[in-house]
Amino acid sequence: MEIRLLSFLFLFISFSLSAQIEFQKGLLFNVNEGSGTSFHDAFLEDIDSDGDLDILVTSKNDNLKPVVWFENIDGNGTFGPSKEIIPFTSGNPLLFQDLDLDGDKDLIAPFVNGSSIFWYKNINGSDGFSEQKTIFQKPSCRYYKIAVGDIDGDLKMDIVAASGQNSGNSTIEIAWFKSNDGFDTSNSVSEITINDSMLSNSNMMLEDFDGDGDLDVLATISVSDSPSSLNYERLLWYENLDGQGNFNNGNIIISNIGDSYGVNLSLYNLTAPDIDNDGDLDILFNTGKRIGWLENDGIGSFSSIKYIEASESTTVSKFNSTLAVDIDGDGDLDIYGSTEKQDFINGESIYNYGYAWFENLDGFGNFGILQHHFIESFTNDNWSDNIRFRDPKATAVGDINGDGLIDILTVHSNDSFYRDDFSIVLHKNLGQQKNEIKGKVQLDFDENGCSDTDKAIAKYKVVATNGDNSYVTYTLSNGYYQLFVDEGDYEVSVEPYYNDWFSTNPESETTSFTGIGNTQQIDFCFLKTQTINDVNVRIVPLNEPRPGFNVSYELIYANAGTTILDGIC
Numbered sequence: 236m237e238i239r240l241l242s243f244l245f246l247f248i249s250f251s252l253s254a255q256i257e258f259q260k261g262l263l264f265n266v267n268e269g270s271g272t273s274f275h276d277a278f279l280e281d282i283d284s285d286g287d288l289d290i291l292v293t294s295k296n297d298n299l300k301p302v303v304w305f306e307n308i309d310g311n312g313t314f315g316p317s318k319e320i321i322p323f324t325s326g327n328p329l330l331f332q333d334l335d336l337d338g339d340k341d342l343i344a345p346f347v348n349g350s351s352i353f354w355y356k357n358i359n360g361s362d363g364f365s366e367q368k369t370i371f372q373k374p375s376c377r378y379y380k381i382a383v384g385d386i387d388g389d390l391k392m393d394i395v396a397a398s399g400q401n402s403g404n405s406t407i408e409i410a411w412f413k414s415n416d417g418f419d420t421s422n423s424v425s426e427i428t429i430n431d432s433m434l435s436n437s438n439m440m441l442e443d444f445d446g447d448g449d450l451d452v453l454a455t456i457s458v459s460d461s462p463s464s465l466n467y468e469r470l471l472w473y474e475n476l477d478g479q480g481n482f483n484n485g486n487i488i489i490s491n492i493g494d495s496y497g498v499n500l501s502l503y504n505l506t507a508p509d510i511d512n513d514g515d516l517d518i519l520f521n522t523g524k525r526i527g528w529l530e531n532d533g534i535g536s537f538s539s540i541k542y543i544e545a546s547e548s549t550t551v552s553k554f555n556s557t558l559a560v561d562i563d564g565d566g567d568l569d570i571y572g573s574t575e576k577q578d579f580i581n582g583e584s585i586y587n588y589g590y591a592w593f594e595n596l597d598g599f600g601n602f603g604i605l606q607h608h609f610i611e612s613f614t615n616d617n618w619s620d621n622i623r624f625r626d627p628k629a630t631a632v633g634d635i636n637g638d639g640l641i642d643i644l645t646v647h648s649n650d651s652f653y654r655d656d657f658s659i660v661l662h663k664n665l666g667q668q669k670n671e672i673k674g675k676v677q678l679d680f681d682e683n684g685c686s687d688t689d690k691a692i693a694k695y696k697v698v699a700t701n702g703d704n705s706y707v708t709y710t711l712s713n714g715y716y717q718l719f720v721d722e723g724d725y726e727v728s729v730e731p732y733y734n735d736w737f738s739t740n741p742e743s744e745t746t747s748f749t750g751i752g753n754t755q756q757i758d759f760c761f762l763k764t765q766t767i768n769d770v771n772v773r774i775v776p777l778n779e780p781r782p783g784f785n786v787s788y789e790l791i792y793a794n795a796g797t798t799i800l801d802g803i804c
Contacts, residue, residue, distance in 0.1 A: 255671045255719050255752075256563055256592075256606070258643070259663035277646045277659070278331050279633035280340065282306070282320075283361045288633045290314060292646060292659060293329050302329070302342065304362060305659075312636040312663060320362055321355055332383045334392050335417045343370075345378035345396070352378055352396060354418060369421045370394065370414075375406040382441035384450045386411050387480040394418075395429070395452055397439040407433055409454055409473075411480060429473050429482045433458055434466055438505040442516050445535035449478035453518070455492075455502060468492045468501065470518075472535065488518075488529065488537045508559035508568050511600040519570070521546075521554040526570060526593070528600065543570060543593055544711050545605040551591060552576045560632045560641055563667065567598035573627045573645065574607065590643070590662070596673055596715050603673065603717045604708075640664035667752035669719040672699055672727055674757040676710050678737075680799055685760035691715075692761065696730035722748045729759045736797050737761045769796035 275293050282289040287310035293302045302321045305314040321342065329344040339360040345352050351372035356365040376398035386393040395411040408431035415423040434457040444451045453472040460467060470492060471485040493500050500522055507516040510528050518529040518537065526546040530538040546554065553575040559568040569592055576587040591607040627645040635642045643662040676692045677685040691714025699706045701723045710716045718727075728743035739759050746755045770792055777787040794800055 255667045255669040257665045257668040258608070259665055275628060276329050277629040277631045277644055279631045279635060279642075279644055280331055284339070286310065287637065288635050290631075290644065290659065290661075291320070291331065307635060310637055312642070312661070318362065321364055321367075328380065330381060330383055332392075334383060336390075336392060343381065343383060343394070345381060350374050350376055350378070352381060352394065352412070368418065370418050371396075371412050371421060371424050371426065373398075373406065373426070376408070380437075380439045382439065384441050386441075386450050386475065387413060388449060388478045391417060393480070395439070395441050397436050397454065399435050399437065407431065407435060409436060409439060409452060411452075413480065427480060430454075430456070430485065438470075438502065438520075440505065440507060442507045444472050444507070444516055444531065445474060446515055446533050447478070449475040451475050451535070452482065453505070453507070455505070467494065470502065474535065486535060504557045506558055510559060510568055510595070512567055512598045517600075519557060519559055521557045521572060523553055526554060526557050526572060530600070541600070543602045544713070545593060545602065546570075546572075546591075548605050548607075550576060550605065550607055554591075556627060556630050558630060558632070562592050562641060562664070563594060564640055565598075567595045569593060569595050570602060571630075571632075571643070573630065590645075594717070596717070601713045601715055603715060604711070635661065636663060638664075638666075640666055670722065670748040670751055671754045672718040672720060672725065672746065672757060673754065674716060674759065675714045676716065676729055676759045676761070677714055678761045679763070682763070685758070689760075697727070697759075698730070699725045699727045701725050720748065722750055724748075727757050732761065736763060736765050736767055738764050763797040766798060767796035768798055768800065769794075770800060771795045 278291040279288040280291055281287060282291055282304045283306060287307045289307045290305040291302070292304070301319045303317040303319050305317055307313070308315050329342055331340050331342060333339060334341045334343055334354055335356060339357040341357045342355040342364060343352070344354070352370040353367050354370060355367060357363070358365050378396045379399045380397045382395050383392050384395075385391060386395065391414065393411055393413050395409070397409050398406055409429045410426050411429060413425045413427065418424065429452060436454050436456045438453070438455040440453050441450050442453065443449060444453065451472050451474050453470075455468055455470050457466055457468055459465070468491070469487060470489040471487045473482040473485050475481070476483055492502060502520040503523060505518060505520045508519055509515060510517045510519060511530060513533070515531040515533040517531045520527060524547070525542050527540045527542040529540060551574045554572045555575060557570060557572040560571050561567065562569045562571060571590070571592045574589050574591050576589075578585040589608050591605050593602040593605060595601070596603050627647055629646045631644040632641050634640060642664050645660045645662070647658045647660065676695050676697070677689045678692055679685045679689055681689065691710070691712070693710055693712040693714065695710045697708050697710065697716045697718065699718050699720060701720070706718045706720055708716050708718050724745060724747045726743050726745050729739055731739070739761055741759070744757050746757065748755075773791045775789045775791060777789055780786045
């Protein structure tokens with residue numbers, strides 16, 4: 236068999252994040268492998284067990300390209316040429332996990348046609364792997380997603396797999412597979428069905444959602460509404476009732492995603508991080524247009540969707556991927572996403588592909604402004620030179636140079652009319668390059684000082700000035716604001732209320748920064764100075780009054796005073 240190592244080329248891409256965190260110009264591996272190459276997965280893992288993170292990538296096309304890795308030669312993010320691990324990949328997402336619990340990570344995946352699940356045993360704790368071993372084969376299935384964990388509490392790893400809808404397969408199900416010999420042979424593997432009553436499924440994951448110490452299964456499934464025969468998507472999780480792999484029929488999180496949150500709404504890139512740092516797993520996703528999350532109460536009951544306000548931005552047309560990661564190194568999970576923006580100027584399409592993140596300001600899931608940077612914009616005229624930066628197929632994160640900061644790896648597949656290659660782009664985190672002033676603006680209605688229960692004030696102006704320059708921002712709906720400044724002395728204040736009914740505490744506050752990378756939190760509390768009972772009332776006709784016909788009106792009322800009002804209208 237002829238083995239070809241992938242050629243690579245180092246280039247530099249110029250971009251920066253106009254906020255407190257900046258990333259080094261992207262280091263690009265441009266891999267040219269002939270017709271049909273399509274990139275699928277990426278991992279930052281210590282492949283050679285030398286204490287630093289290497290790059291492992293898998294590809295997908297009709298010719299079954301190999302799984303390769305790039306060695307982190309010096310531990311500082313200098314990578315060598317590609318090395319083949321196994322001669323071909325599966326064409327479906329791989330897992331790089333310790334299946335046989337011997338202390339090193341193995342490769343597990345569905346096969347290219349999806350009807351079987353196989354693995355490669357790591358035989359030397361480095362980059363040496365065994366021949367392919369079949370775990371399970373079922374011709375009627377097409378397994379597109381798998382997860383690994385100890386489902387039945389026997390201290391052996393099991394596998395849960397989802398078979399989705401596809402031409403040629405007749406079985407649509409979510410099932411798990413138990414092995415008595417560590418998946419050494421397929422004869423000892425048993426299949427246990429979790430659910431086979433669905434039209435399709437997606438977003439399957441294996442996690443402990445109710446905090447009882449065993450692994451549950453979450454999925455989005457498509458079901459039919461009888462008698463209307465309309466199909467809709469449902470988000471639910473299957474509870475591992477006894478810790479031995481006996482699952483219930485599913486606990487519904489969102490019964491009808493489109494009906495509850497808008498026609499044609501779908502949830503993508505579901506993951507289960509602890510966003511609010513309360514010790515349980517929440518659910519993070521994007522809808523394409525926005526990023527949202529569902530808060531877990533600790534026992535598997537979830538809130539309604541909490542959208543990250545700043546993700547609904549005119550600077551982003553689409554989010555292609557999202558994940559939770561501590562970008563700024565402050566110990567809580569921020570939100571990262573790859574972005575896309577398309578504009579039409581003078582009849583020409585202008586494309587921007589880039590990356591954005593949102594700081595978890597308090598560690599409890601209150602997020603800040605969209606901090607965004609773009610790969611260079613390009614038009615139809617130079618599309619072929621820049622298409623390699625389109626829509627990342629996969630994203631991996633990790634500290635590739637040992638500086639304690641999370642770096643970002645993205646991979647891009649371009650088997651199109653314009654190009655025939657794929658690209659690996661490494662973004663090194665340079666840390667904070669600005670100082671940050673952040674805080675919350677609230678209204679003390681109960682007159683006992685501002686606390687978490689008091690009302691946040693949205694869209695309110697906050698100013699920081701150093702005598703020469705002024706930096707201006709506005710609070711988000713959660714009351715939080717962020718300003719990014721250089722070193723020096725700054726006076727920070729909120730815009731005064733339009734009358735003397737309220738004062739602010741403090742009126743202003745001065746902060747000093749020496750160097751960069753510092754953060755100062757300054758909160759403002761509005762206090763009432765007078766007791767004013769007042770209500771603004773408007774009556775607005777909703778249709779044109781006509782003799783002999785009913786007319787509808789809308790009653791709009793708003794508190795225009797300083798006290799909480801109650802009464803009957």
